[in-house]
Amino acid sequence: MSSHPEKASAFLTDEPRAHWHDQSVWFVRVKRDRQAKMIPEWEQLRETAAGIKSHTISRMAEYLEEFEKNATANGIHVHWARDAAEHNEIVYRILADHAVTRLVKSKSMLTEECDMNPYLEERGIEVVDTDLGERIMQFLHQPPSHIVMPAIHLKREEIGELFHIKLGTTKGASDPNYLTEAARGHLREKFLAAQAGLTGVNFAIAETGGVVVCTNEGNADMGTSLPPLHIACMGVEKIIPGTHELGVFLRLLARSATGQPVTTYTSHFHGPVRDGEMHVVIVDNGRSAILNSKEHRRILSCIRCAACANTCPVYRRSGGYSYDYTIPGPIGSLLAPLRDLRKYSTLPYACSLCSSCTDVCPVKIDLHHELYTMRQEVVKQGILPLHKRIAMAAMRWVMSVPWAYRMAGKLMRWLVPRLPRALVYSKLNTWGRQRELPPMPKKSFRELLKEERS
Amino acid sequence: MSSRDSILRDLRRNAPTLSPLPTVPAGVEYDDPQRQFEEVFTSVGGRCVHVPDAAALKAQVASLDVYANARTIASLVDAIDSRNLDPATIADPHQLADVDVAVLPAEFRVAENGAVWIPGSALGPNRAVFVIAQYLVIVLNASEIVSNMHQAYERVQIERPGFGLFLSGPSKTADIEQSLVIGAHGARSCTLFLVGSP
Numbered sequence: 026m027s028s029h030p031e032k033a034s035a036f037l038t039d040e041p042r043a044h045w046h047d048q049s050v051w052f053v054r055v056k057r058d059r060q061a062k063m064i065p066e067w068e069q070l071r072e073t074a075a076g077i078k079s080h081t082i083s084r085m086a087e088y089l090e091e092f093e094k095n096a097t098a099n100g101i102h103v104h105w106a107r108d109a110a111e112h113n114e115i116v117y118r119i120l121a122d123h124a125v126t127r128l129v130k131s132k133s134m135l136t137e138e139c140d141m142n143p144y145l146e147e148r149g150i151e152v153v154d155t156d157l158g159e160r161i162m163q164f165l166h167q168p169p170s171h172i173v174m175p176a177i178h179l180k181r182e183e184i185g186e187l188f189h190i191k192l193g194t195t196k197g198a199s200d201p202n203y204l205t206e207a208a209r210g211h212l213r214e215k216f217l218a219a220q221a222g223l224t225g226v227n228f229a230i231a232e233t234g235g236v237v238v239c240t241n242e243g244n245a246d247m248g249t250s251l252p253p254l255h256i257a258c259m260g261v262e263k264i265i266p267g268t269h270e271l272g273v274f275l276r277l278l279a280r281s282a283t284g285q286p287v288t289t290y291t292s293h294f295h296g297p298v299r300d301g302e303m304h305v306v307i308v309d310n311g312r313s314a315i316l317n318s319k320e321h322r323r324i325l326s327c328i329r330c331a332a333c334a335n336t337c338p339v340y341r342r343s344g345g346y347s348y349d350y351t352i353p354g355p356i357g358s359l360l361a362p363l364r365d366l367r368k369y370s371t372l373p374y375a376c377s378l379c380s381s382c383t384d385v386c387p388v389k390i391d392l393h394h395e396l397y398t399m400r401q402e403v404v405k406q407g408i409l410p411l412h413k414r415i416a417m418a419a420m421r422w423v424m425s426v427p428w429a430y431r432m433a434g435k436l437m438r439w440l441v442p443r444l445p446r447a448l449v450y451s452k453l454n455t456w457g458r459q460r461e462l463p464p465m466p467k468k469s470f471r472e473l474l475k476e477e478r479s
Numbered sequence: 480m481s482s483r484d485s486i487l488r489d490l491r492r493n494a495p496t497l498s499p500l501p502t503v504p505a506g507v508e509y510d511d512p513q514r515q516f517e518e519v520f521t522s523v524g525g526r527c528v529h530v531p532d533a534a535a536l537k538a539q540v541a542s543l544d545v546y547a548n549a550r551t552i553a554s555l556v557d558a559i560d561s562r563n564l565d566p567a568t569i570a571d572p573h574q575l576a577d578v579d580v581a582v583l584p585a586e587f588r589v590a591e592n593g594a595v596w597i598p599g600s601a602l603g604p605n606r607a608v609f610v611i612a613q614y615l616v617i618v619l620n621a622s623e624i625v626s627n628m629h630q631a632y633e634r635v636q637i638e639r640p641g642f643g644l645f646l647s648g649p650s651k652t653a654d655i656e657q658s659l660v661i662g663a664h665g666a667r668s669c670t671l672f673l674v675g676s677p
Contacts, residue, residue: 079498209664243665
C-alpha cells in the first residue's frame with residue numbers, strides 16, 4: 026500500500042523547499058488565469074469542450090473505427106492494445122521489424138503508464154527522452170513529478186550538477202540558458218542518430234485520420250521528421266470527432282496548462298515522412314472499464330493539462346512523488362484508485378474538497394465530487410485504516426443517539442481542558458499534529474439556545 | 480477475438496446513452512486583429528516585419544543579421560534565395576542538419592494566439608526543415624488573418640496524407656525552474672515578414 030500522508034510528510038521536512046515548490050506551481054496557475062481572462066467566451070468554451078467530450082465518450086467505438094478507416098487511408102498503420110503489456114509488445118515488434126536500436130521519444134504519459142522504457146531497454150533499444158524536463162528525469166532514473174513540467178521539483182543547481190556529470194558542463198554552472206544549450210547540443214546528436222521517433226498524442230481526429238501533438242520545444246517534430254519511422258501511442262480517450270472540435274480544445278489546452286496562448290508547435294500528423302512509415306497504437310489498459318463506471322466515466326474527458334494539479338493546495342504542498350502514481354494531482358487521485366483501490370486508498374483523501382480543481386478544469390470534470398465519491402468506495406470496500414474505521418463507527422453511533430451526543434459533548438467540554446497536553450496531543454490525534462484544538466466552549470449550542478429562549 | 484474487436488466491444492457495451500454533439504460557439508473577434516496578432520506573436524518571442532511588396536521583402540530579409548551571416552540557407556519562398564543548398568532537391572532530411580536559416584511560406588495567421596498555419600506541402604520534400612533550422616524566417620501575405628481558432632479550422636485544408644502545423648514563435652522551454660529559454664530544440668528566433676497591406 027502507498028501512503029500519501031507518509032510521503033507528503035517526507036516532502037515537507039524541507040520546509041523552505043516545500044514553500045518554493047508551492048510558489049513555483051502557483052505561478053503557473055496565475056499565468057493560466059491571465060490567459061483565461063483574455064478570452065471573453067472562456068466559460069462557454071469550457072462548457073462546449075465538456076459537451077464534446079461527453080458526446081465522444083458516448084460513442085467512442087464509432088469514432089475510433091472512423092479514425093482507423095481514415096488513418097489507414099492516409100497510409101498509417103493502426104494497432105490496438107488491450108493492456109500495457111500488449112502495447113509494449115506492439116511497439117517492440119515494430120522497432121524490431123525495422124532493426125531499430127536507437128529511439129527518440131517525446132512526452133507520452135501513456136508510455137510511462139505502460140512502463141515502456143525499461144521494457145525496450147531490456148531488449149537492447151536505447152530510449153532517449155527528448156523533452157528537456159523528461160531527459161533530466163531520465164538521467165536521474167526517476168519518474169516525472171508533474172505531467173507537464175516533469176522536473177518542476179528540482180532546483181537549477183541540482184540540474185547544473187547533473188549536467189556536469191552527464192554532459193560535461195562547467196562545474197557549478199546553473200544558468201538555465203547555458204544548461205538548455207548544452208542539452209540542445211546533446212539531444213541534437215540523438216535526434217540525428219535516431220532510427221525511429223515515438224510520440225504521445227494530444228488529439229486523434231476521427232474525421233481526418235490523423236493525430237495532433239503539441240510541444241514548445243519542438244522535440245516531437247525533430248523526432249518524427251528525421252528518422253523514417255514514427256510511432257504514436259494514444260489511449261482510446263484521445264479521440265475527438267473532427268477539426269472543428271480540435272479548435273475548441275487547442276484554445277483551452279495551452280492556456281490551461283502553462284498559461285500560454287498556444288504551444289509553439291501544434292503539429293498535425295496525417296501520414297509518414299517521405300519513404301517512411303507511421304504507426305498509431307491505440308491502447309485501452311483499463312479505460313473501457315472506467316467507461317462502465319457511471320460515477321467516474323467523466324474522467325475520460327481529461328486532456329492532461331495539469332491545471333488541477335497546479336491549483337491544488339495539496340499537490341503544491343506535497344509534491345508529485347507523494348502520489349506515487351504516473352499522474353499526480355487531483356486527476357491522478359482518481360485514476361490511481363480506479364486502477365488499484367487498495368494500493369492507492371489514501372489518494373482520495375489527499376484533498377481538502379476546496380473544489381479549485383473543478384473550477385479550473387478546461388473540460389469541467391467535477392473532480393472534487395468524484396474524489397468524494399471515491400472516498401465512499403474506499404469505505405464500502407472496507408479498506409479504510411482501522412483507526413479511521415473505529416472513529417467513524419463511534420462517530421456514527423454518537424451522532425445518531427441524542428442522549429449519547431449530549432453526554433459526549435458535556436464530557437468533552439469538562440474533560441479536555443483538564444487532561445494533560447501529552448494525552449490530548451497523543452499519537453491518536455493525527456489532526457492535532459500540526460494544529461491546536463480550539464478552546465472548549467463553556468456551554469453547548471443547545472444550552473445557549475435554551476437560555477436565550479427563557 | 481482480436482484486441483481490436485474486444486476493445487471496441489467493451490467500449491460499445493459500456494457506452495452511456497448518446498449525448499448530443501454541441502455546436503461550436505463563435506469565438507472572440509478583434510477590432511484590430513493585426514495589432515492583437517502582433518502583440519501575442521511578440522510576447523511569445525517572435526518578431527514581425529512589415530514590407531510593402533516582394534522587392535522590399537527581398538531587401539529586408541537580406542539585411543537580417545541571421546540571413547546575412549548564414550552559411551547555409553534553405554528557402555522555400557520564391558522571392559528569397561537559398562545558399563549552399565537547395566531544399567527542393569535534398570533526398571535525406573539529415574542533410575539539413577547544418578541549415579542556419581530556413582525561409583518558409585505560411586498560409587494565414589491567427590490573431591488570438593499568434594500562430595501561423597504552415598501546410599506540409601510548403602515545406603518541400605523534407606518537413607524537418609521547419610524545426611531543424613537554427614533560425615526561421617516566415618513569409619506571409621499580411622491580409623491573410625483570422626481572429627480565432629474556430630475560423631482557422633474553417634480555413635485549414637488538412638493534407639491527407641500529409642502534415643501541417645500551427646507555429647507560434649521560436650522554440651522554447653521552461654523546464655529548468657520555469658525560466659523561459661528561447662531555442663530549445665528548434666529555431667532560436669522566428670521573424671515573420673508580413674507582405675502587402677493588411
